[in-house]
Amino acid sequence: xxxxxxxxxxxxxxxxxxxxxxxxxxxxxxxxxxxxxxxxxxxxxxxxxxxxxxxxxxxxxxxxxxxxxxxxxxxxxxxxxxxxxxxxxxxxxxxxxxxxxxxxxxxxxxxxxxxxxxxxxxxxxxxxxxxxxxxxxxxxxxxxxxxxxxxxxxxxxxxxxxxxxxxxxxxxxxxxxxx
Amino acid sequence: xxxxxxxxxxxxxxxxxxxxxxxxxxxxxxxxxxxxxxxxxxxxxxxxxxxxxxxxxxxxxxxxxxxxxxxxxxxxxxxxxxxxxxxxxxxxxxxxxxxxxxxxxxxxxxxxxxxxxxxxxxxxxxxxxxxxxxxxxxxxxxxxxxxxxxxxxxxxxxxxxxxxxxxxxxxxxxxxxxx
Amino acid sequence: xxxxxxxxxxxxxxxxxxxxxxxxxxxxxxxxxxxxxxxxxxxxxxxxxxxxxxxxxxxxxxxxxxxxxxxxxxxxxxxxxxxxxxxxxxxxxxxxxxxxxxxxxxxxxxxxxxxxxxxxxxxxxxxxxxxxxxxxxxxxxxxxxxxxxxxxxxxxxxxxxxxxxxxxxxxxxxxxxxx
Amino acid sequence: xxxxxxxxxxxxxxxxxxxxxxxxxxxxxxxxxxxxxxxxxxxxxxxxxxxxxxxxxxxxxxxxxxxxxxxxxxxxxxxxxxxxxxxxxxxxxxxxxxxxxxxxxxxxxxxxxxxxxxxxxxxxxxxxxxxxxxxxxxxxxxxxxxxxxxxxxxxxxxxxxxxxxxxxxxxxxxxxxxx
Numbered sequence: 001x002x003x004x005x006x007x008x009x010x011x012x013x014x015x016x017x018x019x020x021x022x023x024x025x026x027x028x029x030x031x032x033x034x035x036x037x038x039x040x041x042x043x044x045x046x047x048x049x050x051x052x053x054x055x056x057x058x059x060x061x062x063x064x065x066x067x068x069x070x071x072x073x074x075x076x077x078x079x080x081x082x083x084x085x086x087x088x089x090x091x092x093x094x095x096x097x098x099x100x101x102x103x104x105x106x107x108x109x110x111x112x113x114x115x116x117x118x119x120x121x122x123x124x125x126x127x128x129x130x131x132x133x134x135x136x137x138x139x140x141x142x143x144x145x146x147x148x149x150x151x152x153x154x155x156x157x158x159x160x161x162x163x164x165x166x167x168x169x170x171x172x173x174x175x176x177x178x179x
Numbered sequence: 180x181x182x183x184x185x186x187x188x189x190x191x192x193x194x195x196x197x198x199x200x201x202x203x204x205x206x207x208x209x210x211x212x213x214x215x216x217x218x219x220x221x222x223x224x225x226x227x228x229x230x231x232x233x234x235x236x237x238x239x240x241x242x243x244x245x246x247x248x249x250x251x252x253x254x255x256x257x258x259x260x261x262x263x264x265x266x267x268x269x270x271x272x273x274x275x276x277x278x279x280x281x282x283x284x285x286x287x288x289x290x291x292x293x294x295x296x297x298x299x300x301x302x303x304x305x306x307x308x309x310x311x312x313x314x315x316x317x318x319x320x321x322x323x324x325x326x327x328x329x330x331x332x333x334x335x336x337x338x339x340x341x342x343x344x345x346x347x348x349x350x351x352x353x354x355x356x357x358x
Numbered sequence: 359x360x361x362x363x364x365x366x367x368x369x370x371x372x373x374x375x376x377x378x379x380x381x382x383x384x385x386x387x388x389x390x391x392x393x394x395x396x397x398x399x400x401x402x403x404x405x406x407x408x409x410x411x412x413x414x415x416x417x418x419x420x421x422x423x424x425x426x427x428x429x430x431x432x433x434x435x436x437x438x439x440x441x442x443x444x445x446x447x448x449x450x451x452x453x454x455x456x457x458x459x460x461x462x463x464x465x466x467x468x469x470x471x472x473x474x475x476x477x478x479x480x481x482x483x484x485x486x487x488x489x490x491x492x493x494x495x496x497x498x499x500x501x502x503x504x505x506x507x508x509x510x511x512x513x514x515x516x517x518x519x520x521x522x523x524x525x526x527x528x529x530x531x532x533x534x535x536x537x
Numbered sequence: 538x539x540x541x542x543x544x545x546x547x548x549x550x551x552x553x554x555x556x557x558x559x560x561x562x563x564x565x566x567x568x569x570x571x572x573x574x575x576x577x578x579x580x581x582x583x584x585x586x587x588x589x590x591x592x593x594x595x596x597x598x599x600x601x602x603x604x605x606x607x608x609x610x611x612x613x614x615x616x617x618x619x620x621x622x623x624x625x626x627x628x629x630x631x632x633x634x635x636x637x638x639x640x641x642x643x644x645x646x647x648x649x650x651x652x653x654x655x656x657x658x659x660x661x662x663x664x665x666x667x668x669x670x671x672x673x674x675x676x677x678x679x680x681x682x683x684x685x686x687x688x689x690x691x692x693x694x695x696x697x698x699x700x701x702x703x704x705x706x707x708x709x710x711x712x713x714x715x716x
Contacts, residue, residue: 164258524615
């Protein structure tokens with residue numbers, strides 16, 4: 001089970017024009033906002049990736065402005081794990097469970113998640129904060145990753161799992177976010 | 180395979196306003212009624228949970244009135260297994276297979292079932308007596324739990340499995356309930 | 359892989375009024391006819407079950423008349439494997455792979471298949487020759503059985519697997535049946 | 538993970554009238570074209586099968602003309618692996634991962650993939666370049682093969698996995714193909 005001491009969040013490539021071209025783009029951005037705010041309330045570390053931002057554009061403002069104290073990590077490889085800075089920050093957090101959100105499910109999300117699984121991290125794919133241009137590509141990617149050992153979850157499910165108890169001091173904060 | 184000596188039923192949080200807000204609310208309540216009556220005919224032990232009933236309201240009358248001799252167990256944690264009274268009663272029954280019904284699939288049902296699996300109990304999720312506000316949240320939760328070792332079933336399937344033989348003395352009682 | 363020397367067919371309870379009440383009843387009967395004729399062309403042994411035929415009626419004529427030299431096995435238990443005659447005939451054939459068709463997916467098909475898996479037989483569920491009154495009950499049963507070790511197949515898929523080669527002497531017979 | 542040195546492509550039976558009778562026939566042919574061109578850009582070996590071409594017709598021109606230096610392998614068995622020439626060429630390439638595309642999913646694709654799995658090769662089924670006459674037959678075949686150890690992928694997913702990095706010299710070639 002997830003808890004607030006063993007878990008972090010990775011936000012992948014919600015940037016530029018692509019962020020607006022994926023299926024259910026506006027829900028993706030709104031849901032990722034909720035997820036980031038929820039993880040911040042629970043004090044989880046957040047890692048934040050961008051694919052060649054000089055070419056594809058930076059992370060959408062709605063999300064970037066939530067993380068003024070974090071630096072995005074620019075990568076050229078589709079997998080975050082092939083990036084030295086990313087792996088260094090990831091290992092520095094000392095967390096073994098990683099919530100993953102972002103785009104595109106079947107390219108950068110898939111390759112990053114596969115590499116994390118191969119490195120024996122626990123990967124939790126947040127269904128309602130992941131997308132691809134094609135909904136069927138997303139479905140295939142999530143099914144394949146689950147088959148290979150990833151867990152599926154969604155925003156409510158993982159935040160309630162992290163809270164565990166309605167007496168948790170942040171329960172009302174999370175409840176407000178989700179409503 | 181399930182049989183009447185190795186199996187009990189857990190009813191989770193079908194209470195207050197939430198019981199009427201989940202997807203297919205009236206079927207959920209009617210189906211859970213059938214399941215409770217079927218389990219009573221087969222003399223299975225029933226454990227019955229409520230999430231902070233002082234705030235969220237008590238179990239719906241249609242179900243509570245079927246169990247006049249049982250005491251609901253109030254909890255603040257989303258998982259029943261984090262509650263001492265629940266675990267004490269569960270262990271006292273000496274059963275290793277637990278049919279699970281109730282709401283919400285992706286919160287209290289999910290967390291209780293996950294903890295039972297981690298404790299090496301056999302978990303059987305009763306598909307037509309489980310719901311969430313969102314049908315897609317329920318689907319994700321059941322798929323995730325099955326992936327992690329839970330069995331799926333439904334009311335007819337599990338009651339016929341418990342009966343095993345059409346010569347079972349309670350066969351006609353169960354047949355009447357299901358029709 | 360299936361081959362004509364390791365494999366037999368079990369036909370479960372396609373009888374009485376129930377045979378006409380299940381979802382896609384006429385396709386079920388027509389498809390099972392094809393499957394029986396295909397298995398006969400390939401000389402597979404066929405076992406044939408009926409649930410309390412004195413009460414529920416006998417196997418539908420379209421199928422019974424295809425098997426004039428076989429005797430149906432009457433059972434009271436939902437699982438064929440709890441029936442002594444069935445198990446005796448099954449073991450007598452010396453086959454380890456069993457194609458399974460019939461009704462209802464979530465009751466007698468499910469319980470027979472589960473018991474066969476527990477006895478270490480290989481179970482192959484023929485999707486287009488299995489039904490339940492409710493299509494969702496069938497879907498749940500097949501998914502659960504596959505999760506527990508059964509293989510899924512369909513009529514074309516299993517007959518072509520048994521043939522293996524278009525030079526097989528019965529290839530044209532099977533091709534005619536399937537068209 | 539796939540990479541350009543451990544991986545090859547197998548094209549199965551996209552030939553004659555059948556190529557035009559399968560579900561989504563024109564997408565299948567167009568997608569397979571993209572896949573072949575992508576694999577050629579990445580210098581993967583390609584093996585190319587035909588089922589009794591004297592009877593069923595040869596590979597469709599749109600695909601055959603892309604491979605002027607390859608010889609199709611004619612087979613009578615539904616599984617390519619039962620064909621000596623195919624196995625010889627396959628072993629000669631020294632690759633352990635095989636992308637598979639073609640028709641029909643539940644007959645020749647299924648039997649070839651099953652045999653490759655039994656021989657301990659890694660099988661990657663390219664969802665958008667595989668078809669059957671019936672879409673439900675394809676779905677069953679892919680699900681069964683995944684259950685038995687095959688990986689699912691699609692054209693974009695596998696080409697990006699093979700590229701790994703946007704700095705790869707063929708990145709722009711692949712990008713043009715996919716657009």
